[in-house]
Amino acid sequence: MFGFFRPKQDNFDDFEQEALPLMKDVYRVALWLTRNVGDAEDLTQETFVQAYKSFHRYEKGTNCRAWLMKIMYHTNGKRLRKLSRLKILEDPEEQIAATIPFEPPIPQELTDEDVLEALTRIPEQFRTVMLMTDVEEFSYKEVSQVLGIPMGTVMSRLHRGRKLLKGELAAYASDYGIKSRKLAAKN
Amino acid sequence: MNCREFEEIADSYLSGELLVETNHELLRHLEACADCRTDLAERRELRSRLQTAVKQSAVIDPAFAARLRSEIREQAGSSVRWSFVPALGFAGVVIAALIGSAVYFQSGIFGPTQPARAGLEEILRQNGLMAALHDALGNHKYCGVKFGKDPAVQVVNDNEYAALKENFSGNLEFVEKHNCLFNGKKYSHTILRDGDKLISILKTDSALPDDPNKIVSLPVEQLQIAEFESDKRSVFVISDLSETENLQIARVISKNRSV
Ligand SMILES: [Zn+2]
Numbered sequence: 001m002f003g004f005f006r007p008k009q010d011n012f013d014d015f016e017q018e019a020l021p022l023m024k025d026v027y028r029v030a031l032w033l034t035r036n037v038g039d040a041e042d043l044t045q046e047t048f049v050q051a052y053k054s055f056h057r058y059e060k061g062t063n064c065r066a067w068l069m070k071i072m073y074h075t076n077g078k079r080l081r082k083l084s085r086l087k088i089l090e091d092p093e094e095q096i097a098a099t100i101p102f103e104p105p106i107p108q109e110l111t112d113e114d115v116l117e118a119l120t121r122i123p124e125q126f127r128t129v130m131l132m133t134d135v136e137e138f139s140y141k142e143v144s145q146v147l148g149i150p151m152g153t154v155m156s157r158l159h160r161g162r163k164l165l166k167g168e169l170a171a172y173a174s175d176y177g178i179k180s181r182k183l184a185a186k187n
Numbered sequence: 188m189n190c191r192e193f194e195e196i197a198d199s200y201l202s203g204e205l206l207v208e209t210n211h212e213l214l215r216h217l218e219a220c221a222d223c224r225t226d227l228a229e230r231r232e233l234r235s236r237l238q239t240a241v242k243q244s245a246v247i248d249p250a251f252a253a254r255l256r257s258e259i260r261e262q263a264g265s266s267v268r269w270s271f272v273p274a275l276g277f278a279g280v281v282i283a284a285l286i287g288s289a290v291y292f293q294s295g296i297f298g299p300t301q302p303a304r305a306g307l308e309e310i311l312r313q314n315g316l317m318a319a320l321h322d323a324l325g326n327h328k329y330c331g332v333k334f335g336k337d338p339a340v341q342v343v344n345d346n347e348y349a350a351l352k353e354n355f356s357g358n359l360e361f362v363e364k365h366n367c368l369f370n371g372k373k374y375s376h377t378i379l380r381d382g383d384k385l386i387s388i389l390k391t392d393s394a395l396p397d398d399p400n401k402i403v404s405l406p407v408e409q410l411q412i413a414e415f416e417s418d419k420r421s422v423f424v425i426s427d428l429s430e431t432e433n434l435q436i437a438r439v440i441s442k443n444r445s446v
């Protein structure tokens with residue numbers, strides 16, 4: 001028999017088709033979870049190696065991206081427990097929601113960098129839900145499964161996350177306002 | 188529905204999580220309430236700004252992606268196939284999806300001759316181009332779509348646009364023209380609209396040989412991409428038009444190039 005045509009003994013082809021194209025999405029979320037390229041690459045790697053090992057448990061036709069994200073969350077949780085002895089903070093959701101006074105419009109002169117910078121200031125639990133829903137476009141149900149939190153919590157975190165981001169950007173906007181007024185005064 | 192109720196479900200509406208009936212109620216309220224329309228428009232804007240910013244910021248290193256892919260393949264112990272894919276990282280994934288679906292058109296005086304299925308080698312030679320296709324597609328999706336949603340329409344004087352108005356069968360409107368940076372590459376980006384269809388014309392520097400009559404056309408992710416090389420630039424036409432229409436636009440541009 002010709003070596004070229006020997007039957008496949010693995011499911012790499014399926015994995016390559018279904019899972020590998022999603023590497024960039026997994027990495028994107030990993031980068032926001034870890035906030036540094038090295039850790040994001042490590043996390044992506046661990047996720048895919050693990051995913052390949054358990055690929056036989058993946059049900060074809062279901063959302064592979066959500067499946068991978070779930071593995072990543074699980075892997076990241078293990079990584080964090082290993083890395084740190086950080087105490088779990090009290091859930092600050094209520095307090096934060098109470099401190100947002102108004103919702104000004106989003107200024108046009110904001111750059112992508114401003115948006116990213118503002119995003120880094122949003123507490124992680126809200127940020128993660130926003131990334132999952134607004135950027136990665138997972139459904140509430142999928143986010144709830146990936147993060148292991150109830151749908152109601154997904155909704156309230158998303159609501160507060162969006163409000164917080166708007167508030168952050170409004171703060172930038174008033175900075176810009178001050179700058180442009182100064183410039184106008186000079187001329 | 189009143190404004191308070193709208194406020195409560197606006198997030199879910201934006202995420203496409205509402206039941207059809209609730210959607211209808213919300214839309215009825217929006218028709219009557221300018222404040223909530225503004226509010227919703229701002230929420231949409233914030234969401235799309237966030238999406239664009241994050242997607243452009245966190246781009247995986249192709250070398251890393253290639254290494255990881257090889258590692259998993261080794262783990263699989265499978266035989267070596269398509270070794271060009273890892274060299275291109277995630278762009279390779281797009282390439283893999285494109286193989287077999289790329290069609291080359293030679294446009295002559297009488298329009299295209301019969302489309303010829305391109306051979307694999309031909310596509311391989313276009314490796315550099317495939318990575319570029321991937322970027323151009325991203326630009327259309329993140330930049331083109333962003334501006335395309337903007338209702339402001341202005342008309343400019345532009346050779347290509349004039350030629351398109353004359354030679355394209357659709358009803359083209361000009362949306363926006365700018366230079367933009369995507370994945371570190373600079374593009375001149377013209378955005379047009381034909382009804383609810385959006386068209387990006389993207390031009391970027393290229394090292395590939397000139398061949399404006401050879402138009403590559405292929406479908407990717409429900410979009411059509413047509414590409415040709417002209418005056419040291421890659422020109423991409425990306426849209427959700429039909430392949431014939433998309434190609435027609437590319438052909439008109441290739442014949443009426445304004446450098
Ligand atoms: Zn209202």
Ligand SMILES: [Zn+2]
Binds near residue numbers: 326331365374
């Ligand atoms: Zn652009």
